[in-house]
Amino acid sequence: MIVPFSVSDFLYRATTVYGDRTGIVDEPHQPAASWGEITYAEVGARARRMAAKLDELGIGFGERVAIVSHNSARLLTAFWGISGYGRVLVPVNFRLSRDEVAYIVEHSGAEALFIDPELADSLDGLKASAHTFVIGSDDELMVDGEDADPQPWEPDENATATINYTSGTTARPKGVQMTHRNIWVDATTFGWHTGVSDRDVYLHTLPMFHCNGWGMPFTMAGMGVPQVVLRKVDGNEILRRVEKHGVTLMCGAPAVVAAILDAAQTWDGEIPGRDRTRIVVAGAPPPTRTIQRVEEELGWEFLQIYGLTETSPLLTVNRSRQEWDDLPAADRAARLGRAGTPAVGVRLRIDDEGEVLARSNVVLAGYWENPEETARVLDGGWFHTGDGGTFTDGYLTISDRKKDVIITGGENVSSIEVEDAIFSHPDVAEVAVIGVPDEKWGETIKALVVKAEGSPLTEQELIDYVKGKVARYKAPSSVEFREVLDRTATGKLQKFKLRAPYWEGRDRQVN
Template sequence: MIVPFSVSDFLDRARVVYGDRVGVVDEPDQPAASLGELTYAELDARARRMAARLDELGIGVGERVAIVSHNSARLLAAFFGVAGYGRVLVPVNFRLRPDEVRYIVGHSGARVLYVDPELDEALASVEAEHRFVLGDDDRLFAPEGAEPVAWEPDENATACINYTSGTTARPKGVQITHRNVWVNAVTFGLHAGVTDRDVYLHTLPMFHANGWGMPFAMTGLGVPQVVLRKVDGAEILRRVERHGVTVMCAAPAVAAAVLEAAQDWEGEIPGRDRVRIIMAGAPPPTKTVVRVEEELGWEFVQIYGLTETSPLLTINRTRSEWDDLDAEQRAARLVRAGAPALGVRLEVDGQGEVLARSNVVLEGYWEQPEESARALADGWFHTGDGGVVGDDGYLTISDRKKDVIITGGENVSSIEVEDVLFSHPAVAEVAVIGVPSEKWGETIKALVVLAEGEQATEADLIAWCKERAAGYKAPTSVEFRDQLARTATGKLQKFKLREQYWEGYDRKVN
């Protein structure tokens, strides 16, 4: 018997097994009215009413619905109310500029757009056939008791399109199928040891690689989910204390914020010997791992993956063989990307690039067949990361082969930033690279040659970028050069440009 996987499976189980349990604690400070505490039965009813509203609008199976939102219970409901009934959810990074959001909405062909109230005015120029502000629930949801048209699941159908910066100036739409979502969520839940006794805190943006699959995994296991709208170290500690949080996912910058807030926390740090923090985006320094485990008393778990892999490829969690190691020795093992997750095969090719095969690998890039063929050449997904697999099967990421900088957990295309800087009249040449940052993992540096007779300051060029792209894509520093070294064919060799900044580092990523 083969029963097709569907994202709806997770909420269906939560409704049946945990219907009376509080499933979601919405952010109390939502700009729209907070939905407060919702049981899993109430979350399911919200998803059904959202799907029924799409039926009324004539939005058919396979059509795209875009949503730009900070973390919220309404965004969580959309994963099931949209994708769970055969449409395709397009979660958009709320940090993007209006023109960037407009491109994604247009490129995906979304007929419906949901917008966070806080972003409504800024995104007024972004249009769709049907546009809703989250919180306008009379328009967003069909009336209570409305039932949507049933969808016959197809596990190979696209569930979500997640746009990610890559080697092109324009973001690419990663098509994630129901099968991808299902396998990732179940595998992640298994490796993270999730049970219905856990409490999850959404510190990670839900839009980011579908919240790494946690909205699905936690829902299927009946885990109460606490929504955090905006990251704040002290507020994370307060939520851990108030709600009995046991697990969260985060980029290294979030851990740094919590560690900083812990310095001023009065009394015992909440969650000691209970919380596990799952980290990715960039491997943190070993001292960060030591501080998480010693100062917070939280278990540190490292993973590695990409939007294109749903995202879990590897996981690195402390094991019994390491119990007798001191904190530094254990941390040195934990900062590796980790061992392949169940069902993942890894190889490193002759150029040192990490390749992966798994049921979590994307179907392709939306409307970009050439990019899809390149990424999936020879039956392997080409990650663009350089690495080494040790004799014990653990992967260490050592370099980035593609022009992507990961800062604070966000992918930034260096080519995109270069394009923006090139548009400044004073810039003759530019190379954008990632350099080490204790807070962000990597940060963006621009190496600039000014045009003859032109002048510009570091502040001028940073401001220029912030006016023309999302703030997190702007360089944090600009270094002026007389020339940029090139090959005989005129090509910049960025690995050479990066060398001086990464001296003393074992890896060329941080």
């Protein structure tokens, strides 16, 4: 018997087995009315209402629905109310500029757009092709009313469930098509490797737009795990939620770890979650010392994974193993600094140029409306990660980034996109954007700029200018003015040479 995978499988189990258990603890401090604590039975009911409202709006199976929102119970429920009933959810990065959001809405062909009320003014007038709503004030279009009976959707595991836009090597973001099969396999293997059980409590520190919150909404629902929503990352607030709700698991970029460690320095009393909480980190490998501090200062278990939006994201996982139990903390931390071992169902190899290639059921179906880029990244039946690395004794180590993507605070930033914004300034003659190491953010964005002759342009003026062109987190944190940017005989910038002085003494060109 072959039964097609569907993201609805996870909520079905939650409502069937854990219907009376708290399913979501919504963020209490938000511009829209908080849902407070709702059971998994109520999550299922609200998902059905959401799907029924899409029926009424005439949004058919396979059509796209975009949501620009901070973390919220509404967004979390949409994974089932939209994707679980045959539509395609397009969760949009709320940090993007108006023009960037408009591009994604238009490119995806979204039939409906839901906007977080905090963004209503900045996105005022932005329209989807048919319907635009502000979350909270238009809630009756999503969740209000009696229990609903939406049109049944016959699951197709190869159908697109979500389109997640990611910055890559091009100035425009690419829409990563995640199928029901991609999400299902990722959620189950992720839960297996992290040891998720119905005794866990999960805290959403990850933005839910980011690779579907790394797939955790599905993993947790399938095991009946209460999911605590955090709207904005704050180290002290994370510790408070761990203490109040008994949180045992969370995921985040190295910047989240840094925020928690900073907050712990002034925390009154014992750090909550000691010997109980585990944190899964990805986005960039944190320094060994940071890993050791998680174990020693917080008393939490540290896990590291490696993957990309294009891989749902789980490719590798690194979790302390029995053979390391008697090692000194520093030695154990050094071993945990590697990207890790292949997850179940993942095959890895390193090609002749040192690029990491992967094969797995978690690899994207393709880039939305971009067959050329899809063919390139899946050339030869392997997914080309764009990252350089080594694979030894079953462990992958990422050593360099072949594609020009900067990962700052866990977010991908295309250097080409930032260069385009900078070069649009009339006083800029040449520019190269690179990532440089930073203890808090992993990497920060540095612009190397040659000014037009006689220009009085200052560093802060240029940074402010760029912030008006792209999302603020994509703007350079520093600008270095130069007389010339060295190029090859063919006029090509060699960014690895430009980066080298800033990474001197490090064995990896990622941080």
